[in-house]
Amino acid sequence: MSIQAIKDPNVKAFPTPAKPAEVIAFTAKVRRRFEPGAIAGKLASTLVPPAIVIVVMLVIWQIACSSPNASLPPPSQVWTEAYDLIAHPFFDYGPQDIGLAWRVLISLQRVAIGFGLAAIVGVALGALVGQSIWAMRGLDPVFQILRTVPPLAWLPLSLAAFRDSSPSAIFVIFITSIWPVIINTAVGVRNIPEDYRNVSRILRLNQLEFFVKIMVPAAAPYIFTGLRIGIGLSWLAIVAAEMLTGGVGIGFFIWDAWNSSRLPDIIVALAYIGVTGFCLDRLVAAVGAFVTRGTTAK
Amino acid sequence: MTAYLKLDHIDKSFARGGQVSEVLKDIRLTIDKGEFVSIIGHSGCGKSTLLNLIAGLTKVTAGAVLLENKEVDSPGPERAVVFQNHSLLPWLTVYENINLAVSKVFGRTRSRAERHDWIMRNLDLVQMAHARDKRPAEISGGMKQRVGIARALAMEPKILLLDEPFGALDALTRAHLQDAVMDIHSRLGSTTIMITHDVDEAVLLSDRIVMMTNGPAATIGEVLAVPLARPRRRVELSSDRTFLRCREAVLKFLYERHRFVEAAE
Numbered sequence: 001m002s003i004q005a006i007k008d009p010n011v012k013a014f015p016t017p018a019k020p021a022e023v024i025a026f027t028a029k030v031r032r033r034f035e036p037g038a039i040a041g042k043l044a045s046t047l048v049p050p051a052i053v054i055v056v057m058l059v060i061w062q063i064a065c066s067s068p069n070a071s072l073p074p075p076s077q078v079w080t081e082a083y084d085l086i087a088h089p090f091f092d093y094g095p096q097d098i099g100l101a102w103r104v105l106i107s108l109q110r111v112a113i114g115f116g117l118a119a120i121v122g123v124a125l126g127a128l129v130g131q132s133i134w135a136m137r138g139l140d141p142v143f144q145i146l147r148t149v150p151p152l153a154w155l156p157l158s159l160a161a162f163r164d165s166s167p168s169a170i171f172v173i174f175i176t177s178i179w180p181v182i183i184n185t186a187v188g189v190r191n192i193p194e195d196y197r198n199v200s201r202i203l204r205l206n207q208l209e210f211f212v213k214i215m216v217p218a219a220a221p222y223i224f225t226g227l228r229i230g231i232g233l234s235w236l237a238i239v240a241a242e243m244l245t246g247g248v249g250i251g252f253f254i255w256d257a258w259n260s261s262r263l264p265d266i267i268v269a270l271a272y273i274g275v276t277g278f279c280l281d282r283l284v285a286a287v288g289a290f291v292t293r294g295t296t297a298k
Numbered sequence: 299m300t301a302y303l304k305l306d307h308i309d310k311s312f313a314r315g316g317q318v319s320e321v322l323k324d325i326r327l328t329i330d331k332g333e334f335v336s337i338i339g340h341s342g343c344g345k346s347t348l349l350n351l352i353a354g355l356t357k358v359t360a361g362a363v364l365l366e367n368k369e370v371d372s373p374g375p376e377r378a379v380v381f382q383n384h385s386l387l388p389w390l391t392v393y394e395n396i397n398l399a400v401s402k403v404f405g406r407t408r409s410r411a412e413r414h415d416w417i418m419r420n421l422d423l424v425q426m427a428h429a430r431d432k433r434p435a436e437i438s439g440g441m442k443q444r445v446g447i448a449r450a451l452a453m454e455p456k457i458l459l460l461d462e463p464f465g466a467l468d469a470l471t472r473a474h475l476q477d478a479v480m481d482i483h484s485r486l487g488s489t490t491i492m493i494t495h496d497v498d499e500a501v502l503l504s505d506r507i508v509m510m511t512n513g514p515a516a517t518i519g520e521v522l523a524v525p526l527a528r529p530r531r532r533v534e535l536s537s538d539r540t541f542l543r544c545r546e547a548v549l550k551f552l553y554e555r556h557r558f559v560e561a562a563e
Contacts, residue, residue: 195385198355201373203402203453213398217389292389 073263082264089272100250100272107238107249108276110166114173115234119227122178126185126226127215136186147179151237155244165245169238176237177230181223188222189215224288231284235277250276301328301364302489303352303457308361310347321347323515325361327508329457332487336500338548339510340556345493348510349461352491353379365456375403378450382462384442386434386449393430396420396449403453420452421445423482440471444478451482460492464499473532476503484528497552501544502532509551519556522547 058075065074073081084091089101128135129143151172158171196218200210216223242251250269257265308325311318321344329335339345350356352363354373362369370377386395396417404413421427424444434442443463450458460479464472480503483490494500500507504524511519524544526535535541 193385195381195383196387198373198379198381199385199387201355202353202375202377202379203399204374205402209402214387217387220389 073267078264078267081262082268085265085268096248098248100253100269103248103250103253103269104272104276106247107242107251110170110242110249111173111231111234111238111280114170114238115177115231117170118174118176118178118181118230118234121174122181122226122230123185123216123223125178126182126223127189127211127219129182130186130189130219131215140186143179143182146175147183151176151233152240152244155241159245165247169241169245169247169249172237172241173234177234180229180233181226184222184226184229185219188219191222192218220292221288224284224292228281228284228288231280232277235273235280239273302331302333302366303329303491304364304367305348305352306362306364308348308351308363309359310344310351310356311359320515321513322351323517325518327518327521329489329491331489334483334490334492334503334505335508336492336494336504336506337508337510338494338497338500338552339516340512340552341495343510343513343516345495345510346461349379349459349491349493352457353377353459355379375399375453376456377459378453378455378457379459379461380443380446380450380463382465384434384439384446386442386445388434391431391433392421392426392437392445393417395434395445396452399449400452417452420448423451423485424448424478438471440467440475443467443475447475447479447482451486451488456489458488458490460490462493462495465495472499477532479503480528480530497545497548500548501526501541502530502535507544507548509548509556511556520551522551 062074062076064070065072079086085100089099091099092102125139129139130136154172154175155168158168158175159165162168162171192215196214200214205213238249239251239254242249243255246252246255250273254266254269257263257269305325305327308322309320310322311320313319325348327335337345337348347356351358354363354370354377357371363371365377386392387398390398397413400413400417404416408416418427418430421430424447426441426444426448429437429441429445434445437445443466447460447463463479464475467475476499479490482488483503492500492503501524507522507524508518509520509522510516522544524540526538526540526544
């Protein structure tokens with residue numbers, strides 16, 4: 001029997017439904033409600049383990065330093081003797097008697113100037129070295145030697161050159177943190193895909209346009225790696241430099257506390273330095289993640 | 299009548315570590331305004347090198363590229379290239395990618411509003427206006443290539459150079475884009491040179507097909523005119539006699555007379 005043979009009007013090749021299909025919209029029940037349980041759980045999983053470790057360390061430290069002939073103070077003694085430093089970071093009782101937060105800020109200010117200069121000069125030099133084969137051949141060996149010089153070894157020279165402690169400290173920061181910026185920028189520039197260069201050549205971008213519109217964005221992930229290493233190094237260098245140059249920074253505070261045998265103060269200052277260094281690192285990493293979003297994705 | 303684009307006895311060789319390898323030898327070709335020319339050949343025959351020479355991205359060893367009787371030896375927006383891998387800048391949106399080209403080429407001659415209209419017109423041309431604020435990573439390969447074409451067209455080039463533009467795409471997307479390119483070519487009448495290794499694509503799109511011999515020292519083996527009326531429709535053409543004859547001619551050239559020899563690489 002062929003299909004044409006079907007004459008019955010009720011038989012259809014494509015039966016139409018009695019009722020047209022209804023479009024049922026999905027009612028999205030996305031609850032962006034504040035869920036205290038989930039957030040508390042997440043916080044607990046990130047905060048509880050380090051908290052336990054810290055408590056255990058404090059207990060061990062307390063036990064180890066409790067004997068009367070211990071050379072270092074136990075945590076309890078740090079708490080009682082340096083209480084005003086811990087509880088009042090922003091007190092200000094005169095030129096040499098200020099809270100630790102002020103000292104950290106003064107050190108940070110030096111880091112900001114020194115590191116800021118290092119970032120600008122470092123990216124520019126790195127771009128030159130990455131872009132020009134002759135600049136690389138000439139400058140790279142020099143950079144490789146100079147970058148191994150320890151930060152403090154620069155200090156006597158810079159004191160002699162600047163004849164003042166503050167610019168000397170800033171110079172030490174600069175010279176310490178510039179190398180990773182230069183080297184990483186150069187690698188980033190060397191790794192710019194040939195296609196991007198071809199695009200810029202077809203558009204006849206000039207040197208400045210190429211630098212701003214192609215080179216810096218394309219090398220941004222590398223540049224930020226360099227900046228992150230650089231800011232860590234500069235925070236290392238400033239504390240050491242301030243110990244020697246004096247002034248009101250956090251580094252000099254430690255040296256001063258040592259000279260007047262205030263060991264608990266030193267311990268509190270160390271905690272400040274550590275936390276600040278951590279924050280700086282995370283800050284640069286966060287800025288980098290924000291600026292380079294989309295850059296690495298192909 | 300003088301040719302629009304003239305490749306005048308072009309040789310190209312690369313010197314690497316004291317060894318000179320000859321890639322192209324005595325390339326002679328003239329292309330008229332509005333013509334669509336495909337260059338086909340086996341991989342390694344120097345097709346892409348030839349395109350780069352026309353684009354000015356590499357310099358000729360001997361001979362000259364003449365555009366409207368003027369020698370061109372450096373890249374410029376009047377010879378816009380659509381690269382095989384799109385090469386959109388990943389940190390810019392679709393709109394910004396085209397804007398980079400438009401503001402560089404027309405920054406002085408057109409107002410901001412005119413430039414905006416021009417960008418949107420080109421995005422419309424490749425049907426990508428809906429994705430103007432997306433970044434290249436967020437759109438598909440075919441869409442990226444559309445944007446690449448829009449960027450090249452937005453430079454208002456005298457010659458559009460397509461470097462295996464559909465090579466990295468799947469067959470369906472490729473067919474869509476071929477139709478889009480044919481449509482654009484018929485609307486704008488842009489002089490186009492396309493590198494390809496796909497015989498059907500070459501016959502479907504081109505007015506003439508330039509067939510390259512194998513390297514080293516590759517040259518133009520044969521030039522085949524494709525006398526098919528436009529607009530061309532791929533479904534009708536698949537049984538068209540002229541289409542099949544052209545296709546056969548190219549296949550014969552590539553697989554009988556100039557077989558790809560692996561050792562020549």
